[in-house]
Amino acid sequence: MLMSQITATYEKGLACHVVHGLSGVMLMTDAPPDNNGLGRSFSPTDLVATALGTCMMTIMGIVAERSGIDLSGSTIWVTKEMALAPARRIGKLTVVFNLVGVSSSENRARLEMAARKCPVHHSLHPDVTCELTFNWMATNSDGD
Numbered sequence: 001m002l003m004s005q006i007t008a009t010y011e012k013g014l015a016c017h018v019v020h021g022l023s024g025v026m027l028m029t030d031a032p033p034d035n036n037g038l039g040r041s042f043s044p045t046d047l048v049a050t051a052l053g054t055c056m057m058t059i060m061g062i063v064a065e066r067s068g069i070d071l072s073g074s075t076i077w078v079t080k081e082m083a084l085a086p087a088r089r090i091g092k093l094t095v096v097f098n099l100v101g102v103s104s105s106e107n108r109a110r111l112e113m114a115a116r117k118c119p120v121h122h123s124l125h126p127d128v129t130c131e132l133t134f135n136w137m138a139t140n141s142d143g144d
Contacts, residue, residue, distance in 0.1 A: 013038065035088070045080060045090050048120075052130070053078040053095050055120040060099075063114040069107060074099045092129040100137050108136055 005021035014031035029044055031037025042050065053076040064071045075098045083091030097115070102108050112134055115121075121130060 015040065034082075045082065048090060048124075049078045049080040049093055051120045052093055052118070052124070055118040056095060056115040056132075057097075059114045059118045060097075060111045063111055064102075067107060067110070069111075070101050071099060071111075072101070074101075089125075090128050092131065093124075094131045094133075096133045096135065098135045098137060102136060103138070108134070 006018060007021065008016045008018045008029075010016055011028075014037045016029045018027050018029060019025070028041040029047065030040040030042075032043045032046075033039045035043075037043065057071075057074070057076050061071055063069075077096040077098075079092075079094040079096075080090060081092040081094075083089050099108075099111070102111065112132075115132065115134075124130065
């Protein structure tokens with residue numbers, strides 16, 4: 001079993017200082033304003049949404065690199081919607097992919113399948129709705 005260690009220290013004001021064990025990279029979390037916090041940083045549920053989107057993009061990147069496809073400049077937008085009943089939890093995650101540089105329908109299908117195989121997606125509770133939209137563009141919207 002592959003393992004990773006994250007250490008979190010609770011700070012005052014509903015914030016946590018978090019350290020990634022392998023790299024030493026640090027981040028802070030904060031409770032959102034609708035749950036007694038100040039929203040100064042990612043909330044723990046924001047990190048779940050972030051993990052889903054970046055995991056999907058990373059798995060797509062692995063498949064793309066193996067196939068000689070350059071996804072550089074592609075973006076994702078993740079929207080998180082909270083449910084309040086029966087308990088406060090993530091109710092829906094919407095991921096919009098804006099992907100550049102993939103023209104063949106075969107490669108597009110392969111990359112969409114890869115996104116759906118992301119470990120974070122498979123780790124979410126079945127009650128969390130995940131809606132995926134794939135927008136395929138010839139180039140970046142900035143003209144890059």
